[in-house]
Amino acid sequence: MRVNRAVVGYAIRIALLVLATVLLGLLLDYEPGESSGTPPVVFVQRPYTFESPVFEKILGNENLELYFDKRSAGIKLVDLRNGKIWHSVLEEADRSLNNVWQAFFSSGVTLEHIDARNTVRRLNSVRDGETGFVDLSSDSFSVAIAFPDVGAAIEVKYTLGVDSLDISVTRVEEGAIKLTSLYLYPFMGASKGTVPGSFLIPDGIGAELDLSKKTIATSPFIARVYGRDEGFTDIPTTFSLDMVTDPERITLPFFAITAGDSAMLGAIAGGDLYAEIQAYKSGIVTPFNWITTRFIYREMYRKLLNKKGEGVSIPQAQRNPVSPALRFYFLDGKNSSPSGIAAKAREDFLRRGLIPSRQFEPVVPLKLEFLVSESEKTTFGRKVHIMTPQSELEKILADVGRYSQRTVVVLRGYTSGGLSTSSPDHLPLERKAIEDISRLSDFYFYVDYLTAYEGSGGVSRARYAQNRSEQIMINGPRFIIDPRETASFALEELESFSKLGIEKFALANLAELAFSTRDSNRTENVEALLETVSLFDGPILYNPNLYMISRASHISDIPVSNSGYLIEDSVVPLLPLVLRESFWLFTAPINLTSDFRRELLRAVDYGLFPGFYITFESSMKLVETASSDLFSTGYESWSEKIEFAYDFVSKALENTLGSRLVERVEVADGIFRNTYDNGTSITLNYNENPARAGDLEIEPLSYVVEVSR
Amino acid sequence: MKRLITLVFLLAAAVLCGSVSYNTYTVGIGSFLVKSQEAFEPTEVLYGEFLSPEDLFVRDGKLYVADSGNSRIAVLDGKEVSYLAEWEVLNPQGIFVDEKGTLYIADSWSRNVYKYDGRGVQTGVLSRPDSPLYGKSNDFIPLKVAADRRGNVYVLSQGVTNGLVVFNRDGKFVGFFGANEPDVTLRMILQRLFFTQSQKEQLLRIKPPSPGNLVVEDSGLVWTVTTGLTDKAIKRFNVAGTNIYGDLDFSSSDFIDLDIDAFGNVYALSSTGLIFIYDSYGNLLFLFGGQSYYENRRGLLRSPVAIDVAGDGRIYVLDKEDGTITVFSPTAFGSLVLKGVSYYNQGMYLEGEAIWREVQKLNSSFLLTYKVLGNIEFKRDNYGQAFDYFSLAQDKRSYSEAFWHLRNDWLQKVVGLLFVALVALAVFDLVRSVLKRQGKIKPRARAGREIRFRLFRELKASLKFLKNPFDAVYEMKRNGAVSFSTATLLYIWMYVQNVLILYLASPLFVGFRARNIDFLALFYDTYRLLFLWIVGNFLVSEISEGEGTFKHIYIGTIEAFLPILLFALPLALVTNLLTLNEAFIYTFSMQALNAWSLVMLLIIISQVHNFTFGETVKNVLLTLFAMLLLAMLIFLVIILLREEIDFFLSIVQELIFHAG
Known part of the structure; x- marks a missing residue:
């Protein structure tokens, strides 16, 4: 017995020792950044010397001719209407470029992949690729570009339309590499130095990069379509004051180049969820101006190893389901202005069913959002502040009804316990505020099925979304719910809402956020969100991404500026130009901005209707609540200003209802003139001093309307 | 020497601007930083052909830039730029322009301060003073310069910790001004206490940090800003050289420059691109800005070095690495607040009322x-x-x-x-x-009635501790007059009372945010010393032959605090009738209660253990020492445990990652 016990003891010790050795061995064997699986291929970069492309005409119609160079897979497009030639590769050697850039600009297609050390390498079609025709018809052809050193290959299809060229990637084979991204004709429409022309990007409301001006920026414009994918962003583990704001989002996937009286619109027709728009002006890295889309197959991210935030940088394991497709439209004459380009983009989205065509009542609407109640954390539990009781709400609306032709009302915080305890469950109603629900059936009820305060609505942790580092994702102070869970939350409630006679909704976040999660990609999540949004009939959406836009009845919180990158020279209202004829577009709450008058002037300029976020009680009551960022909402403080705002905006925009903006020019410093196709023109003065434009005298921060009879 | 060149500036007018790339904060109710609408927005980015510019100054609409990398001063007047002192200065790091248009240039390479008149003619040079007062070891490497109305010149010299070097209008060194106090840490004090003479000699002498920048306000008072200090980072010196600016509640340890506007508001710039605006009392009005290395957005700065406020309220910030000047203009809201503040600071309350409403x-x-x-x-x-x-x-x-x-x-x-x-x-x-x-009235019969409930009986017995702690301890030890559970009840009451005090006392005495109670922290505050005391005393008494048991120490200790348990709450209620003028009533009473409790504790401990006075003192001192050891031990165990847990978690994570 005694011997046995000793033997068992020894056995256990030896087993532990072996286990420890194995563990240690595993750790020693491990090298950061290297994940298990096949070892990555080592390949030697081919040498490169510039050779001029040899173009061969492949396709043509009455407007356009398409030429192709087999060596570089470069194309050249000749617009027969005005003789403009659009190049996609360098035609002559440029001594200011090194070999790397020369090869990049000389290639129609460039693949990026990562090597064994997780650094990004490029495969250029001109240097590393071999191109062969696969298919040819009267209006289209396909080529296969093989990269024999690594066994990768892609197939690209070109289709020539009346005024357009479609380029799509129909097949991708990775071979032995881990593909991270693809550039498709990055040099298309590029130019050198300061030249007349511009790049247009729908960054926020829209930005113009003026190529005739030297830039002082040292960084290019780089932004993901539909915003950064937060699924790959670490959530900081330490607190720091949030000083830098997020850049504005690109909600419409296109970019454009203007050059004299011709223009090229590049609509991202496929792979938009994984597209990144890049724009370089002369002086940033190279002397060339170029703008393109990079399609991302794999994102690099940090895999966290401990709570301190230490980790390793690794690429996404699964390739994103990207089907890159670009449709280039070639425009000339009047159509090459920003409004012409926007009209073309609109036409493209209409054709693809991404935005609806609608007729509106000819009225100028006003949007008022009301905070009904909000709760404050106290020492013992929560205290509910009734911010806008129904009786007062009705009085306010009666007051507004004196002048407003149509008021769109959104209610927030109608849930028992107030706004911050609501979502993803929004019922029961706060009975202290709402007496008779039947009188509220015309209003939009604000619901949020995608974010929640921790613990609110009893959401279990498993239903929150996790990022690739397996942290629960956040949006400001709120947690993000797994997109695949949102539909069930919505379904659970819709019936109860319907019983109360509530049929109209304003949807928060569902249409704005597009992200990957721990175990699903952006496509899967967006599909889940689309499914949720489709449960609602004509909701109000807040600055939605293109794939959601068609579901909206009205759109709110249209940004009035771009991200303000130094490379951006001015604001061009591309977003309203594309959407204005399909939706009522409202501003973000004007009462929460710093410059009331300027904000109104922008609304008039961009064709946006005014929106406010109002409470009956003073916003002082919200100071210690989660809605403390509503620093000025009291109706008493704002009643006169809302009336003024409505009057100010409607006097101008009532003349433009149902018509299209055809021209927007800066006639003098800070003086803009908008001309509509019904002949109306509005001249706006953004300066603090009165100004003259022609024989017009314009007050500071005001406008003059000229209506053609 | 003056050369005139017209440069095309890249101007961005207000309307063309993108969204503001930073958040703006102000101090909200409860003295927290809260987000506010923008007070200033970036409206222009100016770019000349500057190379590593170090300083800028705005006077009468002209913008002076110390273009250090090009060894010259650039003067921007509208869209025109001219250059001064080209190659007459080597590395101009600081500039100042007085009301008469005299330009002062601090040149760190030639180690001189140069004076130029408005036409660009050099009119004077200030060099290292040869006065013995200047100190043998002090170098003269001018980094920043400013002058007052009387022509006194203040020079900030690298490495000089005595303060600013002051020259009079004739260029004569007159002394040092506005030094910081040396920063004495606990470690230094301990070193001074315990080190031998020879060890002390090896230590560096404690020197105050030297200021990082200076400015002279229009009335002639000198301001300095010191990197590394926080609440005292900004100082305003009167003629006697005493700091008369308040401590800052919200500040940064990275301040590198400051400027004062016509109303006495202070604009401080941090090396991280943040701009803090204070009123003349040091109240934070706004905090905005931010840093960005790669993003290149208007309003975010890469490597800010200097800030200046123009007469029209616009803020100019110079970025050394980008060679750009970002102009921030007040928004409608920002202007309104600053206008209101100017009335307020002048004491014109009623005149500013409409603005503040x-x-x-x-x-x-x-x-x-x-x-x-x-x-x-x-x-x-x-x-x-x-x-x-x-x-x-x-x-x-x-x-x-x-x-x-x-x-x-x-x-x-x-x-x-x-x-x-x-x-x-x-x-x-x-x-x-x-x-x-x-x-005609008979006195009420008092004694004799037996109290039925044990609790009340024991509470009554507790009161005896106040009257005669000696007897009371005897009763407790021999007859068990107070039980363990009653004592526990008193301990609980102590916590409840602390909660009630925070709730019921005047905010003047417990603070305005007292009602936001962190119950766990309060629990910890209430009991940690008591816990250590009881355990410490028990351990010490066990080995030093004290007579008391753990139970006696436990009961005795809380009974010692009976004065506080009985009177602190009524006292807290009384504070609601007091103003700060009568604060002494409260503080004195509280001190008296504390003193009473401590005396009681001494008496009770001596009686519990049956110690003489000497033994009691020894026991108390030993207990204090044991408390210290206990606290350290607990602290160590917590740290070790935490490390241990982290270590195992990261091993598991790495294994999972590696296996996957």
Whole structure:
């Protein structure tokens, strides 16, 4: 017995020792950044010397001719209407470029992949690729570009339309590499130095990069379509004051180049969820101006190893389901202005069913959002502040009804316990505020099925979304719910809402956020969100991404500026130009901005209707609540200003209802003139001093309307 | 030497700007930083052909830039730029222009300060003073310079910790000015206490940090800013060289430059691109800006070095690495607040009222508004309103003053009634004692009644500790007059009382945010010393032959604090009648209660263990030492445990990652 016990003891010790050795061995064997699986291929970069492309005409119609160079897979497009030639590769050697850039600009297609050390390498079609025709018809052809050193290959299809060229990637084979991204004709429409022309990007409301001006920026414009994918962003583990704001989002996937009286619109027709728009002006890295889309197959991210935030940088394991497709439209004459380009983009989205065509009542609407109640954390539990009781709400609306032709009302915080305890469950109603629900059936009820305060609505942790580092994702102070869970939350409630006679909704976040999660990609999540949004009939959406836009009845919180990158020279209202004829577009709450008058002037300029976020009680009551960022909402403080705002905006925009903006020019410093196709023109003065434009005298921060009879 | 070149600037007018790339904060109710609408927005980015510019100065619409990398001063006037002192200076790091247009240039390479007149002609040079007062070891490497109206020149020299080097108008060195105090840490004090003479000699002498930048306001007072300090980073010196600027509640340790506007507001720039705006008392008005290395967005700075405020309220910030000047213009809201502040700082409360009412409408969480509105109502003798505003502003002094007036009004109303009541009481007492003496009222029979509930009995026994702790301890030890559970009840009462005090006492004495109780922290605060004391005393007494058991120490300790348990709450209630002027009543009473409790504790411990006075003192000292050891031990165990857990978690994570 005694011997046995000793033997068992020894056995256990030896087993532990072996286990420890194995563990240690595993750790020693491990090298950061290297994940298990096949070892990555080592390949030697081919040498490169510039050779001029040899173009061969492949396709043509009455407007356009398409030429192709087999060596570089470069194309050249000749617009027969005005003789403009659009190049996609360098035609002559440029001594200011090194070999790397020369090869990049000389290639129609460039693949990026990562090597064994997780650094990004490029495969250029001109240097590393071999191109062969696969298919040819009267209006289209396909080529296969093989990269024999690594066994990768892609197939690209070109289709020539009346005024357009479609380029799509129909097949991708990775071979032995881990593909991270693809550039498709990055040099298309590029130019050198300061030249007349511009790049247009729908960054926020829209930005113009003026190529005739030297830039002082040292960084290019780089932004993901539909915003950064937060699924790959670490959530900081330490607190720091949030000083830098997020850049504005690109909600419409296109970019454009203007050059004299011709223009090229590049609509991202496929792979938009994984597209990144890049724009370089002369002086940033190279002397060339170029703008393109990079399609991302794999994102690099940090895999966290401990709570301190230490980790390793690794690429996404699964390739994103990207089907890159670009449709280039070639425009000339009047159509090459920003409004012409926007009209073309609109036409493209209409054709693809991404935005609806609608007729509106000819009225100028006003949007008022009301905070009904909000709760404050106290020492013992929560205290509910009734911010806008129904009786007062009705009085306010009666007051507004004196002048407003149509008021769109959104209610927030109608849930028992107030706004911050609501979502993803929004019922029961706060009975202290709402007496008779039947009188509220015309209003939009604000619901949020995608974010929640921790613990609110009893959401279990498993239903929150996790990022690739397996942290629960956040949006400001709120947690993000797994997109695949949102539909069930919505379904659970819709019936109860319907019983109360509530049929109209304003949807928060569902249409704005597009992200990957721990175990699903952006496509899967967006599909889940689309499914949720489709449960609602004509909701109000807040600055939605293109794939959601068609579901909206009205759109709110249209940004009035771009991200303000130094490379951006001015604001061009591309977003309203594309959407204005399909939706009522409202501003973000004007009462929460710093410059009331300027904000109104922008609304008039961009064709946006005014929106406010109002409470009956003073916003002082919200100071210690989660809605403390509503620093000025009291109706008493704002009643006169809302009336003024409505009057100010409607006097101008009532003349433009149902018509299209055809021209927007800066006639003098800070003086803009908008001309509509019904002949109306509005001249706006953004300066603090009165100004003259022609024989017009314009007050500071005001406008003059000229209506053609 | 003056060369005129016209440069094309890249201008971005206000309307063309993108969204503001940073958040703006202000101090909100509760003295927290809260987000506000923008006070300033970036409206222009100016770019000349600067190479590593180091400083800028705005005077009369002209912008002077120390273009250090090109060894010259650039003067921007509208869209024209001219250059001064080209190659006459080597590395101009600081510039200043006085009212007469005289330009002062601090050149760190030639180690001189140069004076130039408005036409670009050099009129003087200041070099290292040869006066013995300057000190042998002090170098003269001018980094920044400023001058006052009388022509005195203040030079900030690298490595000089005695303060700014001051020259009079004739260029004569007159002394040092505005030094910082040396930063003495606990470690230094300990080193001084325990080191030998030779060890002390090896230590570097403690030197104060030298200021990082300076500015002279229009009235002639000198301001400095010091990197590394926080609440005292910004100093305003009177003629005597004493700092008269308040401590900053919200500050940065990275301040590198500052400027003062015409109303005395302070604009401080941090090396991380943040701009802090304070009023002339040091209240933070706005905080905005940010840093960005790669993003290149308007309003974000890469490597900011200098800030200047123009007469029109616009802020100019120079970025050394980008060679750009970002111009921030006040928004409608920002202008409104600054205008209001200028009235407020001049004491023109009523004149500024309309502005502050508007500010309140635009941002109801802006703390300063309530301070100002309180003062306005106070001036109008509306003390009730003023009291409410000061309560929101959490301004103790003004709150107390408003309360004094309110209390005074109330007292005046009730004083007659109070007098009548007192007289009535006196008469009643007189009558009663007369009747008693005449035997018409029989005194109430007191003793003899047995209290039925044990708890009440034991509580009554507890009261004996106040009257005669010696007997009470005897009763406790021998007869078990107070049980373990009753003592525990008293311990619980201690916590409950602490909660109630925070709830019921005047905010003047417990703070305006007292009601936001962190129950766990309060629990910890209430019991940690008691816990250590009881355990420590028990352990010490066990080995030093004290007679008391753990139970006796446990009961005795809480009984010692009976004065506090009984009187602290009533005292807290009384504070609601007090203003800050009578604060001594509260503090003195609290001290008396504490002292009483400590004496009781000594007596009780001596009785519990049956110690002589000497033994008691020894026991108490040993207990204190044991408490220290215990605390350290607990601390160590917690740290080790945490490390241990982290270590195992990361091993598991790495294994999972590696396996996957």
